[in-house]
Amino acid sequence: MTNTDPQGFHGIDIGGSKIELVAFADDTGLREVFRERIATPGHDFAAFVQGVAGLVGRADAALGRQAAVGIGLPGVADPASGRQLSSNVPALNGRLVAPALEQALGRPVVIGNDCQCFALSEAQGGAADGLPTMFGAILGTGAGGGYCAGGRLQRGFNGVAGEWGHWSVPAHLLAQYGLPSIPCPCGRQGCFERYVSGPGMRMLHRHLGGDDAEPMVIAARANAGDAVAAATLAAHLDLLAHAFSSLVLGLDPHAIVLGGGLSQLPHLYQQLPAAVRRYLFPGAQVPPILPPRFGDAGGARGAALLARQQQTNRSAP
Structure with missing residues (x-):
């Protein structure tokens, strides 16, 4: 097998703890034919490349052909050097990930941010299927997203379209809740991600006098009448609403689909539209704010769709 066959696509979702590959046949839509996951070699780049190559080899055998490969990675690639910036997988930091994988796999690969892959999966066959535009907003360990138009991912000049979590929280909102401007791993200060992600909600709870409870516990306590937990959810909702209002004004998507662990909180769908x-x-x-159809399971699917989109672009006249 020497040529990439357009009738098969491998989607690889890479996280801090696991690498999952799903192989799809593209005969009647994306039909899953193979799935395997391995632990992420987080501190050994050679082992990381070898692990991905092993997964792809076994997936090729399951499909009976050499398939195109799409990969969803946490973090971003420097647009000038191409080197990866990833706090979740330290082995990738400063590495030219795509060239190393292309050499090991013997074919091109297309790499997208894991949040962008989530958005693409929900735009094609997911909660926002058939809509002219959509925004997929991740609320998990971090906060990020992706924007799709016509079911196609719009990556932007630097490939970072959708990184709303690194917009700065306005000073008046920080002052309203007495919050400090927290340093962000991206190198900036006061990014929304530090306040509205899962760890951000826990920080808000501590700041307001609570303990280091998980978001689901905070929500349960608020429903039971705990005043500090209720104040935490109110502050979190207000901060998130401000960020989403900028999404509406800047992109005007026909729907916003939530992903990540906080997407399981019912009050977001009930209260966020009015807050925005x-x-x-x-x-x-305010456009519909929807729960995901595929959720975390959509990462590999979105990566495969990204590979298919890339191949369509290459074959277009």
């Missing part, structure tokens, strides 16, 4: 509306000018409407 308070930050919009009169007459502007």
